[in-house]
Amino acid sequence: MNKLLFLLLALPTLAFANTALKLDHAPVNVHDHESLQRGARVFVNYCLSCHSANYMRYNRMQDIGLTEKQIKDNLLFAADKPGELMKVSMRPKEAKEWFGATPPDLTVIARSRGADYLYTYLRSFYRDDSRPTGWNNTVFDKVGMPHVLQELQGQMAPVYMTETDHEGKQHQVIERLELVKTGKLTPAEYDATVADLVNYLVWMGEPAQTQRMNIGLVVLAFLGVFFVIAFYLKKEFWKDVH
Structure with missing residues (x-):
């Protein structure tokens, strides 16, 4: 009886383990100020137009080795003073109409999702003409977010394989993604850029951790x-x- 009860309680856990995503390891190092500075630049240029960081001030980036003048000259596009919060001008209602959902605030997204999830997610976009944005993601199926880093990575296309389920039915599943149109960066350079961005997101989630x-x-x-x-x-x- 006790063994049966244990198996019943374990079934949900086993089922979850079998369907868990395989995530790539994110090379995070919050002590690497050069990486954090590069990540901050990518974040401001590509993420901050839609995603806010409402609990982070621009001048906090002085903790990663930037001067106030460097912040003003290179990163202060959506605000007037370094002491302001990293907000966006896009209204939540308009964002929901355009993307189907309001883009989440990214201040603590790394603490919520995890660095490995973000690192894998940002490298898993592929072309999908059935989606409104023209993009889909192997980590987040039917994602509403377009691939904002496509000019850097280029375009990936899925390579399918046939898989048979436990009922004997065959399905087409994505085996891997392959590059069909090059971007500004090589695959290795793009992975390094995403690593810098994720590193910055991890640091931003807790700037005082160091x-x-x-x-x-x-x-x-x-x-x-x-x-x-x-x-x-x-x-x-x-x-x-x-």
């Missing part, structure tokens, strides 16, 4: 030193008792 980790190391070092002092104090106080 500082928090540094403070944590200092606290651990202090506790380690204090432990030695406390140990010898304890020995001194209790030496006559023992």
Whole structure:
């Protein structure tokens, strides 16, 4: 009886595991300021026209090595002052009419979806004339978002294979994507650009994480030193008792 109950409880988990997406590993390093700066440039130029980052201020990018002048000259396209939030002018109602859904705010999207998901998703768009935007995605089927990075990546087309399900029925499924029209970047360069963008999104989700980790190391070092002092104090106080 107990074994049967365990199997019943495990079935949903097993079913989910079998249908889980295979995600590529995102090479995230929030200590790499050059990567974060490149990612910030891609984000402002390609993402910020539709997606907001309402909980992030432009001047916070000084934490990744940019000066206020660099932010003003190179990244401040949708605001007047570096202290402003990273908002978009597009109205939510209009966005829903154009894309079928309001583009989500991206401030904490990396914490919500995960770096591996974003890295795979941004490299999985392919041409699909049946979709209103002309694009689809192997990670997010029937996605409403167009491929905004297509000029960099180029156009990918699906290569299909025949798969037989558990009922013996055959289906056409996407085996892989192949490049049919080149973009401004080579495939390796595009992957590196997406990695920089995802790296920036991860950092933006928690800009204080580097500082928090540094403070944590200092606290651990202090506790380690204090432990030695406390140990010898304890020995001194209790030496006559023992």
